[in-house]
Every structure is written in C-alpha cells, then in structure tokens.
Amino acid sequence: MLVSHIISNRMRAVDLIRKKRDSGEHSREEIDFLVAGYTRGDIPDYQMAAWLMAVWIRGLGPAETAALTEAMLHSGEVVDHSYLPMKKVDKHSTGGVGDKTSLVLAPVVAAGGLAVPMISGRGLGHTGGTLDKLEAIPGFNTSLTLADFRRVLNECGMGLIGQTAEIAPADRKIYALRDATSTVENIGLICASIMSKKLAEGIDALVLDVKTGSGAFMSREEDAVRLAEVMVDTARRTGKKAVALLTDMGQPLGRMAGHSNEVIESIDILRGKGPADLCELSVELSAWMFYLGERTKSVEEGRRLAEEMILSGKALDRFRQCIRLQGGNERVIDDPSLLPMAKSQAHVTSAKSGFITSTRCRDFGVALAVLGGGREKKEDRIDPGVGLEFHKRVGDKVEAGEKLVTIQYNSEAKLAEAKNLVAAAFEIGNVAASAPPLIKRIIGG
Ligand code: URA
Numbered sequence: 266m267l268v269s270h271i272i273s274n275r276m277r278a279v280d281l282i283r284k285k286r287d288s289g290e291h292s293r294e295e296i297d298f299l300v301a302g303y304t305r306g307d308i309p310d311y312q313m314a315a316w317l318m319a320v321w322i323r324g325l326g327p328a329e330t331a332a333l334t335e336a337m338l339h340s341g342e343v344v345d346h347s348y349l350p351m352k353k354v355d356k357h358s359t360g361g362v363g364d365k366t367s368l369v370l371a372p373v374v375a376a377g378g379l380a381v382p383m384i385s386g387r388g389l390g391h392t393g394g395t396l397d398k399l400e401a402i403p404g405f406n407t408s409l410t411l412a413d414f415r416r417v418l419n420e421c422g423m424g425l426i427g428q429t430a431e432i433a434p435a436d437r438k439i440y441a442l443r444d445a446t447s448t449v450e451n452i453g454l455i456c457a458s459i460m461s462k463k464l465a466e467g468i469d470a471l472v473l474d475v476k477t478g479s480g481a482f483m484s485r486e487e488d489a490v491r492l493a494e495v496m497v498d499t500a501r502r503t504g505k506k507a508v509a510l511l512t513d514m515g516q517p518l519g520r521m522a523g524h525s526n527e528v529i530e531s532i533d534i535l536r537g538k539g540p541a542d543l544c545e546l547s548v549e550l551s552a553w554m555f556y557l558g559e560r561t562k563s564v565e566e567g568r569r570l571a572e573e574m575i576l577s578g579k580a581l582d583r584f585r586q587c588i589r590l591q592g593g594n595e596r597v598i599d600d601p602s603l604l605p606m607a608k609s610q611a612h613v614t615s616a617k618s619g620f621i622t623s624t625r626c627r628d629f630g631v632a633l634a635v636l637g638g639g640r641e642k643k644e645d646r647i648d649p650g651v652g653l654e655f656h657k658r659v660g661d662k663v664e665a666g667e668k669l670v671t672i673q674y675n676s677e678a679k680l681a682e683a684k685n686l687v688a689a690a691f692e693i694g695n696v697a698a699s700a701p702p703l704i705k706r707i708i709g710g
Contacts, residue, residue, distance in 0.1 A: 296332040317443055317448040325451075334457040337436050353469050359492070396426075405592060406591050414426050436458050464505060470507065475708075476489065506557045508708070517655055522629060552568040610671055636648070636683050
C-alpha cells in the first residue's frame, strides 16, 4: 500500500504513454501503476486507450508482458486450492470450430489423478466456448460460487465454471476498452489477458492449444508460433510449467459443431468411439497435462494413462459425476435425446466431383452463428440445438451430389445464408490433397 502510494506520487500516466509512444521499455513498477490506477478508476479511459494504442503499435517485450500478466492477475483473487492434495493443471485453447477437447480431457485428467479447476469462456466471434457447450446440458450450472467450485473440485477433481467478478477484474475492464479501441490484436496484450485469467485459477501447470489455419484467430502460422512462445515464456516467468501445442484449425475438429452436438461427440470419445482427430488431440493434450502435473514420468506414459481412463470408462464416470455435482441432468450421457435438438435438417451437397483440398473453416463457425449457435452481441442467447455435421474432410474424395454437411436448424429464414456459407467454404480440386498434420509443433516441450 505504502509502496504504491509512493510510486503513484512519482509517476504520471501521461509520461508512461509518451514513453511507450517513443518505443521505451516499461519497468514492472510502471506497469503496476498503470494497471492498478486504471482498475481503481484513477486513470481515465482516454489515457488507458492511448497507452493501449501505443502498445499496439510499439509492442511489449517479454519482461513487460510478464509484468502486465502479473499485474492483471493480482488485480483480483488468485484461487487457493491448497486443500487439494494433487497437482492442479489446466488447458487453454485459442479457439476454433468444433473444438470440444475440454469436455473430454477434464474428466480424463481428473480420473487419472490430477485436479482440473477449469475457468472457461464463452464463444467469441466464429469460435465456440466451453461454457456455452456445457450449458446445453439441462440444469448444468457454470456460475458456481467459488465455495461451491471448491466443493465440486474436492469431490470429483474437476470443475468447469465461468469467470467470476473476483478473477482478474483488470482484464475485464481493459478487454472492454481494447474491444472499443481496436487494440485487441496484439500478442503481448492477448497473452496478458489470457494468462492472467488462467493463472488466477491457482494451477501448477498449463497446456496451451494454439490454433492456426483458416478457422483460428491467428490464421498465419508464424503469428500463432509467436503467441505460443510468448504465452509459454510468460507462464514460466510467473513460475508455472507450460507447454504449447500448435494445432491445425484449417478444418473443423471432429465431425460435429454446435452445442448439443459437441456434448454428444465428447461423450462418444469418452466411450472410446468418435472421430480419430478429436480423440488424438484430446489424448495428446491430456498426456501433456499428466506429464506437466508430474502424474507420469513421460508424455508417452501420459498417453497410455489417458487411453486407459477412456477405455476403462473411468473418465465417462467422472464426467457423469461432475454433471450431477454442477446441477446438470446426468442422464444425457445415456440418452442424448434429453439435449435440446433442432427441429429440421437440410443437406449441403457437392456441386462437382473431385477431392476436398482445403476449407475456409471460419465460415463454418459463421454459418453456425447465423443459425443461432453463436452471438452477435454479448447478451444474445445461444440456440444449443442447431448444428453442423461434417461428412467430408480435407483429402476425401467426393462425388457430385454427395452430402458434404448436414445442417440442423430451427429457422427457415436463416437456413439459406448458412447453406451458402457452408457450400462456399469447401475448396474442391481434381488432385488429391493430403490432410495437414493435426499437431504441427510442440513449443516449450
Ligand atoms: N481471449 C482473451 O481472453 N483475451 C484476448 O485478448 C483474446 C482472446
């Protein structure tokens, strides 16, 4: 308190804006001053906005990014899970279409003996969010108090909730300002925003799934690599173990997109069924969580443990228990018809014969949002029953008239636009293309 009082007497926001404008490097104290002052309301929006734009143009170095992350992290509560005897680990994905691995790996890793205190987000733009997917399950409560979150974690080793008011309040305020001032797309700012929330979970280790390709926020591989490197470096500077998997989002993950659909597909994987790509990535991310959480001596051993948790049914039991503890109807596991479903179906078929060479994956996410499965404004309600089922993947042969995608919809008025987006998102050529590798690189492994 005394220190921050002395610092604030010496520092002025206007000088720090000038320093960054002129490509200077901030000290930790300067960043603490800006974050604490803005969160308290002492620094006005116009000065913070000017500083964010200076950062957007000039960038943040690694030490500045770590300092910003820590300042935002300590603007709120860091959840204390010391009552849990095991290591606490989590995964964060930068988001994509059909990315439902959290629903699979949380029960796998909890069943394997680590704790997964997952605080997740909602869908953003064309990408889906874990919270929205879970809320497709009737009764599932993602707004637990921290006391209830701890009780659930204590009983089943996993818990899945949304950000609370106590967690990283500086990010909430700064993110809203970035959104309104076109300063979102900066690697240092993105890193601090994501990592401050994840580190507030009170975890020992974090596995990052950084997506690249046409359905990712960072579509260019070099940008995704840079973000992954900065996030791993920042986590380590704050004393956490971290690794990033750079994974392909040039086409949807799995065969299903949409909220009820993705719950069903996750349950399939937990039964040892389901599509190979989703299974591979879920197992790989779980394996790294086991390894970083010191549950296994190697990633290979982590893979075996993840597979064992699935094949023995222990992971599915853990998911069932978590659904029950968070107020959801656990019978959805045995009877998916209890999930909200769309009333009608339509098919998008191929206009010509050939091979799928690539997809504009983002447009599948946009089509889903058009159908009601995404938000235009923060307060929009999601329709969990609408969805897309993909019948073809990159590399597949397709005949003219063959089904590419089944659209599950509720509103006839929205169908035509969604159909056009989906149909135009497939690139079909005459020469067979091989599917890109799903896991492109491990960063910091
Ligand atoms: N997600 C976040 O939480 N923050 C960002 O800055 C970008 C994506």
